[in-house]
Amino acid sequence: MANRLRRLYSRTEAEITVVDRDDAHVYQPGLLFVPFGLAHAEDIVRPRQRQLRQGVEFHLSDVDHVGLDDQHVTLTDGTVLPYDVLIVATGARLQPEETEGMTGDGWMENVFTFYDVAGAMGLHDALERFNGGRLAVNFVDLPIKCPVAPLEFAFLADWYLHERGIRDEVELTFVTPLDGAFTKPVASEHLRSLLGEKHIELVTEFNTGEVDAAGGRLVSYDEREVPFDLLVSIPLHGGCAYVGRSPGLGDDLNFVPADVHSLQSKAKPNVFVIGDASNLPASKAGSVTHFEGEVLTENVRRFLAGEDLDASYDGHANCFIETGFHKALLIDFNYDTEPLPGHFPAGFSPAPLLKESRLNHLGKLMFQWLYWHALLPGRDIPGIGPDMPTSGKVQSG
Ligand SMILES: Cc1cc2nc3c(=O)[nH]c(=O)nc-3n(C[C@H](O)[C@H](O)[C@H](O)COP(=O)(O)OP(=O)(O)OC[C@H]3O[C@@H](n4cnc5c(N)ncnc54)[C@H](O)[C@@H]3O)c2cc1C
Numbered sequence: 326m327a328n329r330l331r332r333l334y335s336r337t338e339a340e341i342t343v344v345d346r347d348d349a350h351v352y353q354p355g356l357l358f359v360p361f362g363l364a365h366a367e368d369i370v371r372p373r374q375r376q377l378r379q380g381v382e383f384h385l386s387d388v389d390h391v392g393l394d395d396q397h398v399t400l401t402d403g404t405v406l407p408y409d410v411l412i413v414a415t416g417a418r419l420q421p422e423e424t425e426g427m428t429g430d431g432w433m434e435n436v437f438t439f440y441d442v443a444g445a446m447g448l449h450d451a452l453e454r455f456n457g458g459r460l461a462v463n464f465v466d467l468p469i470k471c472p473v474a475p476l477e478f479a480f481l482a483d484w485y486l487h488e489r490g491i492r493d494e495v496e497l498t499f500v501t502p503l504d505g506a507f508t509k510p511v512a513s514e515h516l517r518s519l520l521g522e523k524h525i526e527l528v529t530e531f532n533t534g535e536v537d538a539a540g541g542r543l544v545s546y547d548e549r550e551v552p553f554d555l556l557v558s559i560p561l562h563g564g565c566a567y568v569g570r571s572p573g574l575g576d577d578l579n580f581v582p583a584d585v586h587s588l589q590s591k592a593k594p595n596v597f598v599i600g601d602a603s604n605l606p607a608s609k610a611g612s613v614t615h616f617e618g619e620v621l622t623e624n625v626r627r628f629l630a631g632e633d634l635d636a637s638y639d640g641h642a643n644c645f646i647e648t649g650f651h652k653a654l655l656i657d658f659n660y661d662t663e664p665l666p667g668h669f670p671a672g673f674s675p676a677p678l679l680k681e682s683r684l685n686h687l688g689k690l691m692f693q694w695l696y697w698h699a700l701l702p703g704r705d706i707p708g709i710g711p712d713m714p715t716s717g718k719v720q721s722g
Pocket of ligand 1: 344345346347352353354355356357386387388389414415416417439440441470471474565567599600601602609610611612613614643644645
C-alpha cells in the first residue's frame with residue numbers, strides 16, 4: 326500500500342510512514358518448503374526497508390495503541406504519529422499458548438509449527454531425525470493464514486517420506502476441525518480423494534483441546550485421541566494485541582471489522598484495513614492482500630478527495646496447492662463462488678483448476694519471484710485483478 330500510494334502522490338501531497346516492529350520481511354509461503362529442505366530461511370527473508378519506494382518513511386517500533394478520536398498512533402518507543410488516514414496492516418498473530426500443553430516441554434521437541442521461521446527450521450531438523458512412526462498434521466481452528474497450507478504440508482510430507490524410502494514406516498494423519506478436507510464442498514471432495522490416494526488418513530471434526538507431548542496424544546474436547554510421535558500443528562490465530570488496547574478498533578479476536586467490499590473500517594471512516602488483520606470472510610492469503618491493495622489504493626484516493634468509495638472488492642482469492650511429486654492444484658474463488666474445476670484465468674488457459682499439474686507447481690515456484698518483484702512493489706498483475714474471472718470455471722449440475 327505504501328508503494329502504491331507513493332506512486333500516486335508526490336511528496337508534497339502526502340507523507341507516508343510505514344511502522345513495523347522488525348526489519349525482516351518473510352516470504353511466508355516459502356515457510357512451507359523449509360522443513361523439507363526445499364528452501365532455506367535466508368532465501369525467504371529480506372530487509373523490509375529495501376522493499377519500500379524512496380520517499381516512504383520507515384519507523385522501526387512496535388505499535389502500542391491507536392487513538393481513534395485524536396487520530397494518532399502511539400509506538401512503544403514513545404513516538405506519537407498523527408494521521409489523516411490510517412491503514413491497519415499488522416496481519417495475524419500465532420497463539421500457541423492458547424491451546425493447553427502446546428508450548429510445554431514438547432514444543433520444538435516433538436511438537437512444531439512451520440508457520441514461523443524458527444518453527445520451520447526446527448521442524449526441518451526434526452524431520453531429518455524422523456525415521457518412522459506416527460506423523461500428525463493438525464490445525465486447531467480457523468481462521469488461519471493460508472488455510473490450504475496444512476494440507477500442502479501433509480502432501481509434501483508424503484512425497485518427502487517417499488524420497489527418503491520410509492513412507493511405509495509412517496502413519497500420516499491429517500487432523501482437522503472441519504467436517505471435510507477443506508471448507509468448500511467441491512474443493513473438499515477433490516482434496517479428500519487426493520488424501521485417500523496418498524494414504525493420508527483424514528480425521529475430521531476434531532476440536533483440539535490439549536496437546537499431550539509427553540504421552541504423544543492430541544486430545545479433542547470430546548475426548549477423542551490421535552496418537553503421534555511427531556506433531557505438526559498450526560496454532561490458533563488472533564489479531565495483534567495493540568488492537569485490543571485501542572478502544573473501538575477490533576473485535577473479540579483483535580481482528581479489525583471492515584466493510585467487506587470497500588475495506589473501510591467500521592471504527593472510523595479514515596481507518597482502513599488490509600490483509601490478515603481484518604475480520605473479512607476472505608481467505609487470509611497474500612493473493613487476497615494484493616487484490617485488496619488495488620481497491621484500497623483507489624479508496625484512499627477517493628476518501629481524501631471526498632468522493633464515494635469503490636465498493637467493488639469481491640473477496641477474490643487465488644492459491645496454488647502444492648501436492649508433492651512436482652505437482653500442484655490451483656484454486657480461484659471469491660465471497661460468492663467456491664473453488665470450482667475448469668481453467669484459470671479463462672477456458673483456453675493451460676492452468677487447470679482443482680486438478681494436479683506440473684504447470685501449477687511451476688506457478689507456485691514462480692510466485693516467489695512475483696511476490697518480491699510485483700506484489701510487494703505494489704504493481705498490478707496484467708489480466709489478474711481483484712475481480713474474480715468467471716469464464717474458465719465449470720459449474721456442476
Ligand atoms: C506457511 C504459510 C504459507 C502461506 N502460503 C500462502 C500462499 O501460498 N499463497 C498466499 O496467497 N498466501 C499464503 N500465505 C499467507 C500470506 O503470507 C499472508 O496472508 C500475508 O502475508 C498477509 O499479509 P499481511 O500484510 O496482512 O500480514 P503480514 O505479511 O503478516 O504482515 C504483518 C506485519 O505487521 C507487523 N506487525 C505485527 N504486529 C505489529 C506491531 N504490534 N507493531 C508493529 N508492527 C507489527 C509484522 O511484523 C508484519 O511485518 C501463507 C502463510 C503462511 C504462514
